[in-house]
Amino acid sequence: MTISVCTLAHGRDEHLQYLVRGLNHSRRPPCELVVAAMQDRRYELPETGFPIRQIVLGTDAICLAKARNVAAEHARGEMLVFLDVDCIPAPSLIQDYAAALALEDGIFMGEVGYLPSGATVGGIDFETFEELAVEHSERAGPPPGFLGSCEDYRCFWSLNFAMRKATFAQLGGFDEDYVGYGGEDTDFGRVATSNGVPLWWVRGAKAYHQYHKHHMPPVHHLDSVLANAAVFARKWGHSTMDHWLRAFSLMGLIESDGSGGWRKLRDPSEAHLALTRQQEHQPYASSAWVLEKLEDQESRGSAASRAPAMTAA
Known part of the structure; x- marks a missing residue:
C-alpha cells in the first residue's frame, strides 16, 4: 500500500522543517509529502528520500477545508496521513497507521504529545520528546489495545489522522463552506459517521506537537x-x-x-x-x-x- 502524507501551511517555516525532518526518521517512509501552501511562495525544505510536492494556493480567503481537499486530490497514495504543520511524526507513525488499516477500515486518529517551549532547540531527539511530551487533558487518551472505537463524532480531530484516499473521496472531503477556523472537523466527523464510516483511536501513530503560543478558546x-x-x-x-x-x-x-x-x-x-x-x-x-x-x-x-x-x- 502506498501512503501519502498531507499537510497544509501558512507561514510556519520552522514547524514545517521539523515535520519534514521527522518524516526522514520514519521506519516506513511515505511515498510522498504533499504540502498545500496557503501563501504565495514555495517552502525551502530539507532533502528527503521521498518526493515533496507543493501546491501553492495563495493567501486569498484562507480555507483549511479547501487546503486539505487540495492536498488529498493531488496525493498519489492509496492511504492518506494528514498531519498539521506543527507536528513532528514519530518514527513509527506511518507504520502504525498502515497496521491499523490492515485490521479495520475507517478513519484513524493517532496519539498526540504536546511539547513544552524549547523542546526542539537541540533538533530531532525522540527520546527527549517522549520524556517531555504530555497528553492534552481535554482529549481522549490512547485506547487500552492497539485500536479503540470512537463513538462520538465530535471527537474527530484533523491534527493527526489517516484514512483511505477512496474513503476520503467517497465522503466528499471537508466541506468548503467552512471558511477560516472552526467547525470543519466536527462536520467531517458527522459526515463520516452518518455514512457508516467508523472512527478509531490508535495506540501509537504518535505525533509530537511543537510549542507555539495559541488562544483557547480561539x-x-x-x-x-x-x-x-x-x-x-x-x-x-x-x-x-x-x-x-x-x-x-x-x-x-x-x-x-x-x-x-x-x-x-x-x-x-x-x-x-x-x-x-x-x-x-x-x-x-x-x-x-x-x-x-x-x-x-x-x-x-x-x-x-x-x-x-x-x-x-
Missing part, C-alpha cells in the same frame, strides 16, 4: 467561529462548538439572537486575548480552564447580585 477567530457555527446549524439542525460560544458569551462578546444563533456584540479586547493566551509554562492552551474561570466569575457575580442589600440600623 477568541482571535471570533468572526469565523460564529460564521462556521451558523453553517453547521443550517446543515445539521443543531449547534456545535458550544463550549467556545459559551465562553464568548460570558466574555460579553456575543449574545443569543433569539432563534438559536448568536449575534456579535464587540471585538475581543487585549484583556480577552490575555485571558485565552497560552502561557510559557503551558504545553497547550486550555478552553476548559478558561471556561471554568469565566463560569466561576459569573457564579460569584450572580450570587452577589442576589444577596440582600445591607441597610444601616
